[in-house]
């Protein structure tokens with residue numbers, strides 16, 4: 195009996211690993227579950243575990259979890275080539291949101307930008323990039339909205355009366371409000387119950403989505419809708435309801451001569467496509483609008499919140515860097531006014547510090563999963579149609595050849611011999627290629643304004659009797675620091 199089981203096991207092992215002939219090397223997978231045990235047993239977060247596999251197998255590796263197969267790219271040149279490849283710009287099919295309940299609520303399949311492929315992605319991405327440009331998002335004329343939100347957040351910080359606090363909620367309030375303003379032209383007071391509910395949902399969704407994605411890789415488990423998948427479905431239905439009310443409100447007040455936000459601009463595009471047949475009416479419709487609004491929330495909040503939290507973690511551990519940033523701000527800007535976006539070219543140490551936070555924090559550690567539109571031959575391997583292609587940006591940002599002593603927090607690595615800010619081409623926090631982050635300019639402005647305004651007014655330090663914050667990031671929707679507490683003093 196034992197012999198029979200052993201024979202069946204080995205035959206299935208060979209069968210499940212059979213079609214690796216043209217695929218890159220990787221660890222041998224078990225039947226059904228694939229490489230899941232490796233990732234559980236190695237006790238590392240996925241980006242680091244991929245990097246370790248690459249040390250043994252070369253920069254391009256193949257891994258499998260249940261039905262989800264992935265090719266992971268672990269060095270800069272490979273990522274650069276793949277992310278610019280015209281046939282590698284799709285997204286893999288999304289099983290996490292496959293629930294019938296979600297489809298019923300939306301009236302079918304809804305595609306925004308972040309998870310879309312083909313023409314839905316191409317047209318809507320172009321729309322978003324143009325709309326951001328027209329509204330001046332991430333440009334000087336948008337600065338006042340960002341600065342106002344930073345001021346509201348600092349007022350809320352002062353209400354903590356010098357008691358230690360976890361910055362997660364306040365940062366989430368602020369960055370959510372910026373996305374609300376861009377998307378539907380409204381910001382909320384921090385204690386508005388509607389806003390508190392929305393924020394709690396957003397934060398919870400960020401927490402459970404990773405677990406749901408793992409379960410969804412096993413179609414049989416995914417069908418039963420339990421645990422995280424059930425919760426993701428429930429939260430998504432609540433989001434749909436929230437966004438739909440806002441869209442309905444915009445519909446009732448729509449005025450084509452008064453386009454104020456992304457939803458207005460999208461409705462104008464829908465009108466034009468109804469009347470002229472261009473842009474494509476199959477793409478610009480209300481279902482996809484809802485999905486696009488959701489994308490802005492999921493892509494545009496957690497990444498900025500986690501970046502600013504990494505900033506505080508590294509300032510608490512390296513107080514001398516915080517002092518240098520404050521000294522540069524005081525020397526260049528002075529104490530009588532707040533720093534402005536246009537000041538940044540005169541603040542090389544500030545720019546270098548923000549870059550170093552983005553490098554060492556690497557919030558988009560596996561920076562955007564792509565997929566092949568058709569079978570692609572890449573560096574002698576086959577990337578089969580639909581398979582996930584993961585750029586391991588974390589491995590690039592911590593490669594000791596590119597960044598000597600990569601675990602040390604050293605803003606100076608971004609300064610040249612004349613003290614000018616400089617960044618090498620392998621610095622890719624927003625990924626590269628046609629699919630790179632369309633919110634890059636906004637994110638850069640948010641980080642600059644929030645960081646400089648906070649350090650202009652406050653000095654952060656580790657609360658007494660608490661351990662130093664951990665730099666061991668955790669993978670959720672983004673790569674983020676574990677919760678920590680911070681204290682501050684108001685500067686003179």
Ligand code: HEM
Pocket residue numbers: 277307308309319489490493494495497498501557558561562563564623624625626629630631632633634636637
């Ligand atoms: C520090 C902050 C941010 C970082 C590090 C970041 C990074 C990224 C990365 C790595 C991707 C995947 C690119 C790819 O698939 O190749 C992405 C996609 C995206 N990001 Fe960001 N992002 C940030 C902030 C924002 C903000 C503020 C917004 C919105 C206003 C935004 C909107 C998007 C959207 C819509 C996508 C999907 C693009 C597509 O699929 O074509 N991001 N971001």
